[in-house]
Structure formats: structure tokens, C-alpha cells
Amino acid sequence: MREELSALLAQMPDEQRVRVAGRDFWVGHLHGQPVVAVLSRIGKVAAAITATVLLERFGARAIVFTGVAGGLAPGVNVGDVVVATELLQHDMDASPLFPKHEIPLMGLSRFAADPDIGNALSAVVADVLRDPVALIGQEGVDEFGLQAPKLHRGLLISGDRFVSTTAESIALQHELPDALAVEMEGASVAQVCHDYGVPFAAMRTISDRADDAAHGDFACFVAVVASRYSLALIGAWLAGLPAVN
Numbered sequence: 001m002r003e004e005l006s007a008l009l010a011q012m013p014d015e016q017r018v019r020v021a022g023r024d025f026w027v028g029h030l031h032g033q034p035v036v037a038v039l040s041r042i043g044k045v046a047a048a049i050t051a052t053v054l055l056e057r058f059g060a061r062a063i064v065f066t067g068v069a070g071g072l073a074p075g076v077n078v079g080d081v082v083v084a085t086e087l088l089q090h091d092m093d094a095s096p097l098f099p100k101h102e103i104p105l106m107g108l109s110r111f112a113a114d115p116d117i118g119n120a121l122s123a124v125v126a127d128v129l130r131d132p133v134a135l136i137g138q139e140g141v142d143e144f145g146l147q148a149p150k151l152h153r154g155l156l157i158s159g160d161r162f163v164s165t166t167a168e169s170i171a172l173q174h175e176l177p178d179a180l181a182v183e184m185e186g187a188s189v190a191q192v193c194h195d196y197g198v199p200f201a202a203m204r205t206i207s208d209r210a211d212d213a214a215h216g217d218f219a220c221f222v223a224v225v226a227s228r229y230s231l232a233l234i235g236a237w238l239a240g241l242p243a244v245n
């Protein structure tokens with residue numbers, strides 16, 4: 001989201017804008033690491049284009065996706081963070097030619113996230129979430145009624161739909177009982193990275209429960225909670241990586 005990107009750019013001392021395919025790619029350093037920061041845009045195709053440009057034009061050696069998602073599984077609540085271990089496109093359905101959710105001609109419905117990056121991100125999430133007041137202030141905690149935020153690891157599902165009815169959320173939970181949360185890009189970027197053999201990780205802050213109340217105050221949540229989580233988490237992860245010359 002734009003608010004997350006702005007927070008990151010404010011911490012990049014040397015970012016240069018490079019415009020490709022109508023997108024602004026910000027090339028520079030963050031915590032001493034060479035990075036390219038970009039908005040994925042919304043939806044599977046837009047995010048797949050952005051990912052492809054990152055790999056083809058900028059030679060990215062890994063892609064880490066941050067953003068927000070709707071919680072599906074019981075106990076995945078607003079303010080929690082999901083680090084994906086695998087990702088699936090819930091609206092892919094070429095049945096009866098191929099099993100539901102399978103990507104035609106790939107024989108695959110679930111893309112594995114990189115375990116090393118996932119483990120490193122999870123370690124910093126556990127640390128950063130310990131003190132949400134320090135991160136977003138007491139007002140932010142009160143405004144969004146955050147309880148002790150939790151880390152979840154598992155299946156993240158993506159589709160070209162903002163899930164905003166309880167009926168659809170229940171249908172997805174029945175169809176994919178191990179899905180933790182739903183968003184609109186991750187699994188398409190995972191597919192691009194799979195095809196290029198590049199490590200991929202995704203980390204999402206839960207902004208809603210993908211139910212009848214899901215539209216809520218989305219922009220405000222991203223600005224107050226998710227962008228600060230992303231900044232702290234990406235910062236802590238990058239700061240822990242070995243220096244690159």
C-alpha cells in the first residue's frame with residue numbers, strides 16, 4: 001500500500017526513481033542493503049507484472065511482499081501478522097480439465113515460500129509484536145481494539161476479489177480449511193518467483209476478518225498500523241542480514 005511505501009522511502013537515503021511499465025521503482029539502500037521498493041499494485045495480474053519487472057530489469061535476488069490481508073481461520077485477528085509458508089490462488093479453477101486450484105500445465109496448486117526468509121521474518125515479528133504500543137502508540141492500539149498481536153505461519157490465499165461478506169469467507173474456509181488469510185496478490189508473485197527460481201516471502205498484517213464488516217476504515221488501518229508494522233519488520237529483518245559490498 002502507498003502508506004507502507006512512503007514509510008520505507010523515508011528511510012532510504014539514496015533512492016532513485018526508475019519508471020517502468022507505468023510503475024515507479026525506487027532503487028537504493030535500506031539498512032545498508034541494496035533494495036528496490038515498489039507498489040505491487042492491486043490484483044494478481046498487476047502484481048505479476050511488477051514482480052517480473054523486478055526480476056528482469058532490476059535483477060532482484062529475492063522478493064519480499066508486505067501488505068494487509070483479511071483473516072480467515074479462527075483466531076487470525078485484526079492486528080495479527082501472517083508469514084506465509086505456502087500460497088495458493090483461490091480463484092483458479094480450470095476444472096474439469098485440471099483439479100480446482102491447480103495452475104494448468106504446472107501440476108501445482110501451492111507455491112512454497114522461502115523457508116529461510118520466512119524464518120528470519122517470523123523471528124523479527126515475534127520480537128516486534130511484543131510491544132505494539134511502542135510501535136503504534138496507545139491511541140492506535142485503542143482505536144483498532146488490538147489485543148496482544150500474534151504471529152501465524154501457514155497458507156495464504158490470493159484471488160482477484162476483496163472478500164467482504166461473511167458468506168464468502170465461510171465458503172473459502174470450507175474449501176480451504178488450512179487457509180489463514182486472504183489477499184489479492186501474493187500467490188501470483190509466488191508463481192512468478194517459482195518460474196524464475198528466485199526466493200519469495202510474504203508477510204501480511206491482518207486488517208479485517210474478510211466478513212460483512214471488512215470494508216471498515218481500511219486506509220486508516222494501513223496508515224496507523226500496517227505501515228508501521230511493515231517498516232519495523234522489514235527494517236529489523238534487513239538489519240540482521242550480512243552486509244553486502
Ligand code: ADE
Binds near residue numbers: 161183208211
Ligand atoms: N486485503 C485485505 N483485506 C482483504 C480482504 N478482505 N479480501 C481480499 N484482500 C484483502
